[in-house]
Amino acid sequence: MDIAALRSANPDHWKKATAIRALTLDAVAAANSGHSGMPMGMADVATVLYEKHLKFDPANPNWPDRDRFILSAGHGSMLLYSLLHLTGYADMTIEQIRNFRQWGAKTAGHPEYGHATGIETTTGPLGQGISNAVGFAMAEEMLRARFGAKLMDHYTYVIAGDGCLMEGVSQEAIGLAGRHQLSRLIVLWDNNNITIDGTVDLADRTDQVARFRASGWHVIEIDGHDPAAIDAALTEAKTTRQPTMIACKTHIALGHAAQDTSKGHGALTNPDQLTAAKEAYGWPYGPFEIPADVKSAWENIGKRGAATYAAWAKRLSETSPARQAEIERIFNRDMPVKLGARIRALKKQISAEAPKVATRQSSEMVLEVVNPILQETVGGSADLSGSNNTRSGDMTVFDVDNRKGRYIHWGIREHGMAAAMNGMALHGGIRPYGGTFMCFTDYARPAMRLAA
Ligand SMILES: Cc1ncc(C[n+]2csc(CCOP(=O)(O)OP(=O)(O)O)c2C)c(N)n1
Missing domain, CATH: 3.40.50.970 (Thiamin diphosphate (ThDP)-binding fold, Pyr/PP domains)
Known part of the structure; x- marks a missing residue:
């Protein structure tokens, strides 16, 4: 992979995505355990998703009408923790990132629901997240039908890897989503051809594109390092009547000596290789250091949702008191x-x-x-x-x-x-x-x- 070409093609995007890669490398090195390769490979996809598509407001993380982001490939937890920190979720401090995988930290090896805001579900057992997502998307359909699109109108985005798609439960989920035309469900498949034991063909030769299509999905195939292609695919995904699977061709552990190998899946802690990767990225900063311009670019992405949230809150306040009370009641899990x-x-x-x-x-x-x-x-x-x-x-x-x-x-x-x-x-x-x-x-x- 020509890192220099990626850097120069989209310099602003590159810096934002590299912040995720650098935080991942640093956190995994500090913990001496974890999974570096997946966040490094999917950083471009995640950056475009959060920057251009995801409806979220770090100041109102439980907003009922937010989009849901499900990291089904939960081992790549540093992807999610980096995004939450960079976009300004108050509880995901840099201290939490520094304490990745340490006792008492919110930043568990795999994301755990309830540990930190912005974690929508516990993932780690592969296949569960993508299957949870079917329920998230069904819930959205039901609530939109009940309360109207002015109050309920959001998407469920999933990042799933080869492992999620190999687990049997994923077929049950894919079949259900296709049958019910859950068009608000968008799965981004990290198509990197690598698992722990080696390349995917050691254990599987499924044509995933054909599989999803056969189950009633819309499928788009893209280069997962091309921000314009990622943006276009996400835009297209929102126009279909079917759920969409975006097959994102990526390189695991992009830019590291272990790129495209199963070594890249796990903890990349070798200090010389880490330094070399950061050099290739054009990232001359110390461990856990995010330059001010990059941090503020990310924080501006985090602030983008505030106006959307305020507009939603205003629409809610304009509906009947009975409807407001009902929405509040069901989301608070109160009994009538x-x-x-x-x-x-x-x-x-x-x-x-x-x-x-x-x-x-x-x-x-x-x-x-x-x-x-x-x-x-x-x-x-x-x-x-x-x-x-x-x-x-x-x-x-x-x-x-x-x-x-x-x-x-x-x-x-x-x-x-x-x-x-x-x-x-x-x-x-x-x-x-x-x-x-x-x-x-x-x-x-x-x-x-x-x-x-
Ligand atoms: C149910 C379950 N079985 C096994 C594992 C252990 N495990 C974690 S990641 C992984 C490989 C997954 O491969 P892939 O989804 O391609 O992830 P990538 O190598 O791209 O990071 C395995 C077997 C797990 N997390 N969950």
């Missing part, structure tokens, strides 16, 4: 007052009548009371609706032409169902539940473990 009285009445009735019913029937009796009151519940089953009794009488089926539907036919996809439900819950405004038979919950276990 009348639910308690209805549950008490049901308990009283059941204890008086003492009916002999199967557990799935008693579950259904509760759902019949809860669902009409709790409009944020979303039910479903992995093709066992009639056996699990998960659909209450008031629920219609979620589909392309019925985004208000609150019942999902997940198909025979227990793992994908559970992972998507995690995404819905993390999106906020939705309370998902799903059913299958007890023995098949083993198929959903990785996602259930993450939920726990």
Whole structure:
């Protein structure tokens, strides 16, 4: 790869992307562990995404109508931590970056939900993030249908690697997204042909482009180091009726001696090679040092969302008080007052009548009371609706032409169902539940473990 040519082609972009690469190299070197190659390879894609497309406001990180960014390739956590630090998330200080992977720091080896703002979900177990993202995108569709595009109108972006796409759960996610035409879901595939053991063909020869197309996705193939191509692909992705996969051809550990090798995947800590990489980048700064012009360019990107947030908050304030209260309630996960009285009445009735019913029937009796009151519940089953009794009488089926539907036919996809439900819950405004038979919950276990 001709680094000098990349530098001179887009000097301003190069400096911003290089800040990510340099912070990654420094943090991994200081920790003496971590994954350098993926953030170095995807820095260009991430820079264009945050600079030109992602709707976010570091000052209001829980804004319900923000775009969601899911780092499915969670081992590349320094990509996310760098972005959060550079764009000005208050809790992602340079001290946190310096303490990458240290006890008590927010900057865990893999991003953990709740440790720092801007981390939308816990990733690390490959395949989970892209599968969570299906739930995030479904939640957005449902809430846009319920509250209107003035209040709910955002995208879910995912960075996924070869490992995410090899994990079986990704097929369940891809199939669901294609079937439901989740056009607000945009996956950026880090197509670098490298995993830990070597090149991808050691273990896989799937034509990923054909695979996504066969599942109903729009696919775009680009050079993942060309900012104009990245920008154009993201723009195109927003015009389609299908979910979009952008295959970003990249070089793992770009500009380092380990570039394009499996050595580049992990911790690049050799001091001479680190110095040589920074020299090639034209980055003469000390460890963790970001020059003021680059930092302020990134901070300006972070401030860009403030006006969009303010406009959204104004639109919210102009809707009816009842609607405002409802949005606040569902995102705060509060219960409607009348639910308690209805549950008490049901308990009283059941204890008086003492009916002999199967557990799935008693579950259904509760759902019949809860669902009409709790409009944020979303039910479903992995093709066992009639056996699990998960659909209450008031629920219609979620589909392309019925985004208000609150019942999902997940198909025979227990793992994908559970992972998507995690995404819905993390999106906020939705309370998902799903059913299958007890023995098949083993198929959903990785996602259930993450939920726990
Ligand atoms: C479920 C699961 N299995 C194994 C791993 C360990 N692991 C972390 S990264 C990785 C290789 C992933 O390759 P790729 O997605 O191509 O990442 P890149 O080499 O491009 O950084 C593996 C096997 C994991 N994180 N999750």
